[in-house]
Amino acid sequence: MDRMRYLYISDYKKNAVKRYRVGEQYGIVVTGRNGAGNRLDQLDGPYYMFVDHEHSLCVSDCLNDRMVKWTDNVKEGIIVAGGHGKGNNLTQLPNPTGLFVDHSGTVYVADCGNHRMMR
Template sequence: MIYSKEFYSILSKLFQLYSRKISFYSYTFSLLVNIPANAKWAQNGVTIAGGHGGGDATNQLYRPYGLFVDDDQTVVIADYENHRIMQWKNGDTTNGQVFAGGKGQGNGLNQLKYPSDVLIDKENDSLIICDQGNRRVVRWFCHSSTAQGEVLIDNIRCYALAMDDQRYLYVSDEGKHEVRRYQLGEKNGILVAGGNGKGDGLNQLNRPTYLFVDRDHSVYVSDWNNSRVMKWVEGAKEGIVVAGGQG
């Protein structure tokens, strides 16, 4: 099967922008699950954000990390070295908009420090941001009159975020080598992967980074320093190696 030009061009744009990870709600982009093995993709991507060299102008990015794509194809990007979150609307490839941060690195509620991931919580029209350098997860409301965020979780070496269809937030902690699930508003969360110290056992992780949560609430974890991808079924005490892990 060959998908429509519009469909695969959108996907190729995203992969070209940052190949390490794409973050979606599993239920808003569940058609990914149904892509057949013989699907074909465009051979060349199209730049939809940045592409003007590394810098801090509104038409530039500097080491973009995680991103999220909304239903209207607006792309929200964690612009890591610029300490800001950028928003690029569909069709506007000239300039993005600074949505959060962009006031220099710092720990003020109107600042970010090396944000590494972002997602959109559509239920209350807000962005949830992994503010890695400040060791916190923050929320910025899209239509707030105050240009600042609020702290959801602190004292965490967060790297990446995911959200399931019940609005539980999943956060990878590369300091504690674990992934926790949080109900929005709670501070401690429930351990869902790792948490047994740094290591390469099936019940361990070593610097977990990006995440994906499927419809069954299984968590897929990029286990960076173990060079593998792990799957942790909901409630499991250990994970399953689904890719890599051969050294």
């Protein structure tokens, strides 16, 4: 939940992230409006997410092997880590799961496929 009292829910099967205001019945799709895929306006297996103090949303796009960030009111995300397929190079994140963004904007990712933490 962010400071504006929005609750973010990752829908792994529908490849989307929704945002709900506490107390409201219906949410809005924040990311993933275009089905599963690897374009910058799509997700494939969104797993974990983190919302920072500027309302930027980072998502572990697990089946695309990348971390994607959306700033408020944009239609496409930007890749902040991974996106270069499976492997153990520093630019690869096979099946990224957990993530955290610190106060300075540094992204920490649990690289499940390589059993390591990446910064």
